[in-house]
Amino acid sequence: MPPPELTSQINSIHGVRLAGEPSIWDIQIGYPADSPQGTVTSVTPHEPSHEPSTKDDFESPLALPALTHPHIHLDKVFIHSAPAYAPFLPTAGTFQEALSSTTKAKQQFSHSDLIRRGEWLLAESVASGVTAMRAFVEVDHTVQLICLEAAIALKTQWKDSCDIQIVCFAQDPILSSEHGEQNMEFLETALHRYSQIDVIGTTPYVESSPEAAKQNIEWAIDRTLKLNKHLDFHLDYNLDSNKEALVWHVLQTLKQRNWTTHSTDKRVMLGHCTRLTLLTENEWARLAAEIHENKLPVSFVGLPTSDTYMASPPRTNADCKPPQDRPRGTLQVLEMIRKYNLDAVIGVNNVGNSFTPWGLPDPLSLACLGVGIYQAGSQADAELLYECVSTRARAAIGLSPSHSALCVKPGCRPDLLLVHDRDDTGCGVSRPRTNVAEVVWTPPGKLNRDVVSGGRLKISPFAAADSDALYQF
Numbered sequence: 001m002p003p004p005e006l007t008s009q010i011n012s013i014h015g016v017r018l019a020g021e022p023s024i025w026d027i028q029i030g031y032p033a034d035s036p037q038g039t040v041t042s043v044t045p046h047e048p049s050h051e052p053s054t055k056d057d058f059e060s061p062l063a064l065p066a067l068t069h070p071h072i073h074l075d076k077v078f079i080h081s082a083p084a085y086a087p088f089l090p091t092a093g094t095f096q097e098a099l100s101s102t103t104k105a106k107q108q109f110s111h112s113d114l115i116r117r118g119e120w121l122l123a124e125s126v127a128s129g130v131t132a133m134r135a136f137v138e139v140d141h142t143v144q145l146i147c148l149e150a151a152i153a154l155k156t157q158w159k160d161s162c163d164i165q166i167v168c169f170a171q172d173p174i175l176s177s178e179h180g181e182q183n184m185e186f187l188e189t190a191l192h193r194y195s196q197i198d199v200i201g202t203t204p205y206v207e208s209s210p211e212a213a214k215q216n217i218e219w220a221i222d223r224t225l226k227l228n229k230h231l232d233f234h235l236d237y238n239l240d241s242n243k244e245a246l247v248w249h250v251l252q253t254l255k256q257r258n259w260t261t262h263s264t265d266k267r268v269m270l271g272h273c274t275r276l277t278l279l280t281e282n283e284w285a286r287l288a289a290e291i292h293e294n295k296l297p298v299s300f301v302g303l304p305t306s307d308t309y310m311a312s313p314p315r316t317n318a319d320c321k322p323p324q325d326r327p328r329g330t331l332q333v334l335e336m337i338r339k340y341n342l343d344a345v346i347g348v349n350n351v352g353n354s355f356t357p358w359g360l361p362d363p364l365s366l367a368c369l370g371v372g373i374y375q376a377g378s379q380a381d382a383e384l385l386y387e388c389v390s391t392r393a394r395a396a397i398g399l400s401p402s403h404s405a406l407c408v409k410p411g412c413r414p415d416l417l418l419v420h421d422r423d424d425t426g427c428g429v430s431r432p433r434t435n436v437a438e439v440v441w442t443p444p445g446k447l448n449r450d451v452v453s454g455g456r457l458k459i460s461p462f463a464a465a466d467s468d469a470l471y472q473f
Helices: 083-088 094-104 111-128 146-158 180-193 210-227 247-256 272-278 281-293 304-310 333-339 362-372 379-388 393-394 435-442 461-465
Strands: 006-011 012-018 025-030 039-045 062-065 067-073 131-140 162-168 197-202 232-234 268-272 299-301 341-347 416-417 447-452 456-458
Touching: 012 416, 062 435, 067 111, 067 299, 067 362, 067 393, 067 435, 094 111, 111 131, 111 146, 111 447, 131 146, 146 162, 162 180, 162 232, 162 393, 180 197, 197 210, 210 232, 210 247, 232 247, 247 268, 247 281, 247 299, 281 333, 299 333, 304 362, 333 341, 333 379, 341 362, 341 379, 341 393, 362 379, 362 435, 379 393, 379 435
Parallel strands: 012 062, 067 131, 131 162, 162 197, 197 232, 232 268, 268 299, 299 341
Antiparallel strands: 006 456, 012 025, 025 039, 062 416, 416 447, 447 456
């Protein structure tokens, strides 16, 4: 399956609405000779033609920044959709079962299988409006380098539609267990051989002891600094108050290694971190102070579809809680941003496997879920949730210097999602989304999403229908 076809470069987009702006606007795009990417050069009030029109301003498409996956697994995606993996469908739904069944499934991975399932993810993501993603692929004694090699092939094939940031990821132990030494050898081989790797990722909590977990953290920080790459930890994925939160060791080691916004432009992402939901208010204040005062370029990514499925407190035979008392935990991302001024976003994580058998690779559906997860029903909440799967997410993975608001402005990269009100009911009626909140509260179907990547429109039967009046090439 080839990547989607794109049009030639767009010079201007006419008659669109912008987030938080009245009336309708025209967007001009330029293409500097010294840059492969386009840039929004101006945004000006739309001058209507002299021809009479009955079209309401609210029927003009809403132009928003494109979507981003800040944390998604490319190699384990849609295992449940491939018949070959039917023996590995979940029965208990536990984290340990997911680890075990996925390890067995990985033994059957092949290059063609990885490419096919990866294309499923990319096709659905790009059609949803995703133009950038941080994609995890595992490197260990089971899969060796096969997942990484498939990801590199996909990164090349889909580069015009989606910027794929590859994470060389150690899901399994690298400093303990029977295969730790082998896993480390494959990791080092991958880092030496493939310049296409953008990020190093590890999972400290899978090590056999707290000491080994801390060594995992220290190794990853030292190796990433030396190679000048981004760093991404799966961290503190539990709801056990008896377990030490490893986030403190991460921050301590970053300070010791002088990893600050002044020393490097590479960033550190901490994923899951459900254990942090058990922190006291004083501990949260301390965490924020540690990051801000030391200028640590640390971001957090909450993964609510996985976290609410997997992260639950340990239960014992002596547990006196009623059987229906089953708390779940996921980072309170909006509060982290507003109360503590932390850099936090949300991501899809897994799609169609035992770690997360439910949910879509559509960041807008995740933002919609956030309305309920965070009890965030205001228009301002919806706009912040959109940022968390768009401009904030892109900045958190280091693909833009800082996050911007949702209004398209000069200087922006022309990666856009245009939301239309085309009839997708077959009933001859359509309901416009008049603002960002309505896009988040009731996400439009793909028929109503035009995707512009780097100034080029993704060709689809829907986009072609009214592109002549909207896009000038």
